Amino acid sequence: MDLLLPAASWLMAAAALVSAGACLAARRAVPWQGRQAAVVMAAGMLLMATGGTGPLGALLIGALLLVSGMIGTMGVRGATSAAPCCHRALGSLVMAICAFHGAAGSVGQGVVASAGHGGHGLGGALGALVLLGTLSVVAWTIAAGWRTTSHRGRAARLLAVESWAMAIGVVAMSIAG
Numbered sequence: 001m002d003l004l005l006p007a008a009s010w011l012m013a014a015a016a017l018v019s020a021g022a023c024l025a026a027r028r029a030v031p032w033q034g035r036q037a038a039v040v041m042a043a044g045m046l047l048m049a050t051g052g053t054g055p056l057g058a059l060l061i062g063a064l065l066l067v068s069g070m071i072g073t074m075g076v077r078g079a080t081s082a083a084p085c086c087h088r089a090l091g092s093l094v095m096a097i098c099a100f101h102g103a104a105g106s107v108g109q110g111v112v113a114s115a116g117h118g119g120h121g122l123g124g125a126l127g128a129l130v131l132l133g134t135l136s137v138v139a140w141t142i143a144a145g146w147r148t149t150s151h152r153g154r155a156a157r158l159l160a161v162e163s164w165a166m167a168i169g170v171v172a173m174s175i176a177g
Contacts, residue, residue, distance in 0.1 A: 008176035009049040015169030016045035022162035023088075029155035031081050037072030037088045038162065040064060041095060045169055048099060049176075055103040062099035065092045084159060087140050091166045094133035098173045101126040134174040141167040 020042035023030050030038075044061045047053055053061060069092030076082045104126055141163050 008172045009051065012169045012172035012176055013046045013049035015165045015172060016042035019162045019165035019169060022158045022165065026155050026158040026162070029081075029159060031076060031079070031085065033072045033074055033076060034081060034085045034088055037068050037085070037092055038166075040068035041088070041092055041166070041169075044095060044099070045173065048102070048173065058099045058103035062096040062103070065096035065099065069093050069096070083144070084163070087137075087144065087163065088166065090133070090140065091137055091170055094130065094137055094170050095173060097126055097129050097133055098170075101130055130174050134170050137170045138167050 020038040023035055023038035044065050047057070047061055069089040072089045072092065073082075073085050076085045079085075144163055145160065
């Protein structure tokens with residue numbers, strides 16, 4: 001099991017880079033809100049994969065992912081890109097919860113313990129949310145693959161690659177966390 005965790009961390013980082021690269025390569029098929037969310041998710045996953053963030057860093061990455069997810073859905077209501085932007089926002093939310101779960105898991109270092117959350121089962125609740133969120137991201141990815149999209153050709157292929165890479169990254173982050 002110990003060998004699986006570093007591999008999952010680097011799989012999560014590689015998937016994030018593929019997802020962000022596909023999102024950026026799709027250019028105008030993805031609004032700026034979606035592109036920034038993909039880049040922030042990739043940066044957050046890379047930082048989490050290096051393992052040098054510590055509890056405070058994990059909290060900051062989680063907060064950044066939450067804000068990025070909210071920005072990722074601004075102004076897309078009614079647009080054809082609304083569903084993929086909400087999918088990215090869900091991915092950001094799950095990654096933020098994973099980051100918070102990682103910070104809560106390091107209660108022994110004193111940062112989270114001093115906040116008073118150690119004895120309240122916060123780690124267990126966050127673990128359940130991570131599992132539920134991961135299953136939701138994967139289910140949304142599968143459902144999105146069955147639906148017809150408004151994009152055709154290269155953009156549709158890039159968006160499918162981005163969606164699946166994000167789902168793989170979220171699953172890997174759940175395993176690594």
